[in-house]
Amino acid sequence: MPASDPHTEQSDAADYVPLGAIERLKRYRMGGYHPVDIGDILGGHYRVMHKLGFGAYSTIWLARDERTEKYVAVKVGTGYSHPLEVDVIACLQTSQTFDISIVRSVIPPVLDAFEAHGPNGKHPCYVTTPSGANLKRAKTSSHNGGFRLDVARAMAAQLAIAVTHIHEKGYVHGDVRLANMVLRLPFDINQLSLETLYRKYGEPMRIPVVGADGQPLTPAGPTDCIVPVWLGKTSDQIMLPEAKIMLIDFGEAYLPSLQSRYTSNAPPAYQPPEALWDRRTPMTFPSDIWTLACSLWDMVAWFPLFKSYFSKENDVTSEQVAILGRLPTGWWSAWGRKNDRLRRRFNKHGRPVDAVCYPDWETRFENAVQQPRRERGMMTMEPEEKDAFFSLLRSMLVFRPEGRITARQVLESEWMVQWARPEYERVLHGG
Structure with a gap:
């Protein structure tokens, strides 16, 4: 660090x-x-x-x-x-x-x-x-603004492999996001x-x-x-045989067995909630799982899952609650004490009072994934794949870190096995 x-x-x-x-x-x-x-x-x-x-x-x-x-x-x-x-x-x-x-x-x-x-x-x-450009720059420099679905799947599999390997070696990466993933030169x-x-x-x-x-x-x-x-190439120019990425920048990496970390230096929209609301419990492998989930979304979507226009912690929490529901009891109370004005935009069950201002998961997926793809004549997710993708993200984006699945379980999930890893196999064998 x-x-x-x-x-x-x-x-x-x-x-x-x-x-x-x-x-x-x-x-x-x-x-x-x-x-x-x-x-x-x-x-x-x-x-x-x-x-x-x-x-x-x-x-x-x-x-x-x-x-x-x-x-x-x-x-x-x-x-x-x-x-x-x-x-x-x-x-x-x-x-x-x-x-x-x-x-x-x-x-x-x-x-x-x-x-x-x-x-x-x-x-x-x-x-x-x-290497070529990082994936964030590849997206922002693109006229279309997103990756082909087969390319996104293949890159997602590689990222899951990288994070699984890092965790099995005992390290936490600490900053898993598109800015720290680069394309291998074609x-x-x-x-x-x-x-x-x-x-x-x-x-x-x-x-x-x-x-x-x-x-x-x-x-x-x-x-x-x-x-x-x-x-590099822009996101819309990348074809499946070129969908080869590397995870870089280990400046935030640490061994949780030897070092306790209580804060995150990732941008607020990618920080796990424990970095905001539980400063007494050290962050470990589940913290990477949260940011990994955000990055998997970024690979298939046009906009971040927890999009915050002002990049403030409380705004990000509002986005998280709108999608995932009420914070755990202690965190919910702490959020209310810190910013009651924002929390009053949600009822006691964590549902937004204004669903237009704080859209749910399905609406965000339609607006950030499916609709931009249809408008550009690109492949969209079929219902079966969408269900598997949602299931994976829901198992990763659990407020309490101990409730999240492991990186190995991510790699062995239905979406990875049925959709992402087969595309990566095609990359390995020349498309």
Whole structure:
């Protein structure tokens, strides 16, 4: 887990003119991001060629290994990064229950690890295989805004395999959502020369960094920021043979047998309810099951299940109650004490007073899954599959964590066995 919160800005951090499409510039400070530029050498022999992305605790770069002449992805952590992330991933590269080739296809192995030193301190870095866009970006960049149903099924099976393996190795991932799932590249990037790569996907786009109120830049930050390159496909462009994903970003992963975690750093709409209403009981494997269920929904739907326009905890709770019913007694009382105005929108049984404002499960499924698919001429779920999908999600989205099924039970559920896993088998055998 991060040593400290990077969202808390330091008073001595440089002030910059805000820019879109890049990381927050104020995080270039002591203990924050490490300034990286195109052409830099990282780890002694990884020459930076482009930028792949960024997160709260890292920037990710496409580099060329000058020893092997192959492309790699280099994740450069902030001073708040999880220094044990490499150890977690290394532990996950063995299995007694899954074919190791399957494990390594859904959880990319670490090829190398080192530290980078710069004006903002010491930064843990690790090297892995390059990937395409994350699934969240693939959806938001798409004109249609969703995945084909066969593609969604195949990706869901891979995600269930990854989470099952992680849990059986004793870890909780801590942040299972589309932003942390990436598409495997549908081509061999090592066959592309740098010139071909730039011609096909674009040269690095630089955005000059400007200090607020004309203040001079400091060595802590870059003089230019690089817009991440788009190597993937949008959700509507992905065909079944290309539906190969990897679960990444283990910066929030932990061993519940050794570490107690009471809060979640996932976005509010994906946080399990115990993170909001039970700060005395540690979160463990069932907390991943909740966010896994939200992600399975996101794969087949156009909108999140617990959609909250204001991203506030109480708004998310309202959405959860509208779909799942009344909170357990202690949580229901705590919610009422914290925000009686919102709770009065529901009767004593947890049913919304205004069903239009807070639609039920069936209505959300029709509006977020079936209707968008029909409007775009895409396949919809038949009643039998819909029933199996609902049954799976209902067994995962139980308010009390001890009532949720395990990851192995998710993988062995009717929807996985009858619909998701057969599509993944087609992917493995070439569609």
